[in-house]
Amino acid sequence: MKIVILKNSDEVAAYGADIFVRFISKKPAAVLGLATGSTPVALYKQLISAYEQNRVSFKAVSTFNLDEYLGIAAEHPQSYRYFMNHQLFNHIDIDKQNTQVPQGDAEDPFAACERYESAIKKKGGIDIQLLGIGRNGHIGFNEPSSSLMSRTRVKTLTRATIDDNARFFSADEYQPHLSLTMGIGTILESKKVVLLATGESKADAVKAMVEGPLTASCPASALQMHQDAVVIVDDAAASKLLDVDFYKHIEMENRKLNERFDR
Numbered sequence: 001m002k003i004v005i006l007k008n009s010d011e012v013a014a015y016g017a018d019i020f021v022r023f024i025s026k027k028p029a030a031v032l033g034l035a036t037g038s039t040p041v042a043l044y045k046q047l048i049s050a051y052e053q054n055r056v057s058f059k060a061v062s063t064f065n066l067d068e069y070l071g072i073a074a075e076h077p078q079s080y081r082y083f084m085n086h087q088l089f090n091h092i093d094i095d096k097q098n099t100q101v102p103q104g105d106a107e108d109p110f111a112a113c114e115r116y117e118s119a120i121k122k123k124g125g126i127d128i129q130l131l132g133i134g135r136n137g138h139i140g141f142n143e144p145s146s147s148l149m150s151r152t153r154v155k156t157l158t159r160a161t162i163d164d165n166a167r168f169f170s171a172d173e174y175q176p177h178l179s180l181t182m183g184i185g186t187i188l189e190s191k192k193v194v195l196l197a198t199g200e201s202k203a204d205a206v207k208a209m210v211e212g213p214l215t216a217s218c219p220a221s222a223l224q225m226h227q228d229a230v231v232i233v234d235d236a237a238a239s240k241l242l243d244v245d246f247y248k249h250i251e252m253e254n255r256k257l258n259e260r261f262d263r
């Protein structure tokens with residue numbers, strides 16, 4: 001796991017976006033795994049401005065989103081499909097046919113999950129997966145106790161996640177308690193993983209993910225098993241880590257190595 005600790009959420013977004021821009025420049029037909037939540041919004045803004053400045057094109061890119069609420073349609077303003085269209089896809093040159101989000105209103109959600117897994121495989125797998133993290137350590141909607149081998153499936157949300165996400169729904173609006181989510185096994189198969197976390201409210205989850213034991217109680221700790229996972233956090237989200245200075249030192253050394261070997 002590579003830990004990058006930066007001053008604030010703007011630096012986190014810029015660092016993360018730069019990884020994506022460079023990746024797509026090298027592989028224009030990259031398969032991206034994308035995430036929702038408030039954390040990736042700033043990164044998406046950076047990608048949009050990179051596109052506007054002709055620094056990147058998404059014409060040949062395909063995307064798969066991590067998750068979707070079960071029981072709401074794509075047009076619903078709280079659906080993750082709607083979020084992706086409005087926060088990113090509508091503002092770049094991506095072909096929407098190449099963007100996939102699990103189908104929240106599928107007649108048979110279980111079959112929809114299987115189709116989603118097959119579609120990812122058919123594309124040759126995800127090249128680079130963006131992740132946020134829930135306060136309880138969830139990734140996608142893989143809540144604590146999720147199997148570390150899990151695949152895309154229907155998942156029940158914890159009370160904590162429902163409460164955390166209630167801010168996006170108005171008081172009289174139906175808030176789903178179920179979701180369709182890529183599994184932890186699905187996420188671990190991505191060739192590269194980039195996880196962003198900002199703010200003090202994520203400090204416990206970041207600590208458990210990076211320095212805690214590998215455990216289904218903190219689904220994000222499964223990333224300790226990934227060969228190419230980059231965790232980008234601000235000082236506040238890093239505030240409970242034991243060895244901040246060491247992680248910063250490693251990052252400085254990595255930067256020097258990258259410059260020296262032009263990586």
Ligand code: GLP
Nearest residue numbers: 036037038039132133134140141
């Ligand atoms: C939701 C999403 C996750 C996201 C998490 C944290 O539950 N399913 O993918 O990482 O929220 O969101 P935020 O970035 O808003 O804290």
